[in-house]
Amino acid sequence: MNNLATNDSTTKNGLTYPEIRAALMLKGITCREIARRAGVSESAVTQTIKSCYRFKGFGVRKVIAEALEMSVDDIWTPAESN
Numbered sequence: 234m235n236n237l238a239t240n241d242s243t244t245k246n247g248l249t250y251p252e253i254r255a256a257l258m259l260k261g262i263t264c265r266e267i268a269r270r271a272g273v274s275e276s277a278v279t280q281t282i283k284s285c286y287r288f289k290g291f292g293v294r295k296v297i298a299e300a301l302e303m304s305v306d307d308i309w310t311p312a313e314s315n
Contacts, residue, residue, distance in 0.1 A: 246310060247307075247308060248307075248308050248309075250282055250283050250284075253282045253297065253301075253308060257300065257301065260300065260301065262300050262301075264278040264279060264282075266300075267293065267296055267297055270296045270300070271290075271292055271293045271296040273290070273292075273293055277290055277293060278290075278293055281293040281294055281297070282297070284309065294308070294309060
């Protein structure tokens, strides 16, 4: 697994937008593919990754976490998940 998924300080605090995008790219997964899997638009995926306050996209978060072989809590902090 890559360093993003195993770095304790990163996973403890959640990942940033660039870190999530980089992790997806390392696995060869695009936002378009996540959108297809989740049944939403690419914009919804981007908003979810950026943790927009209006769009939390809990279902999309699960798809992203599964694609990265991580838990939702490792990617987004519990405060962001509420």
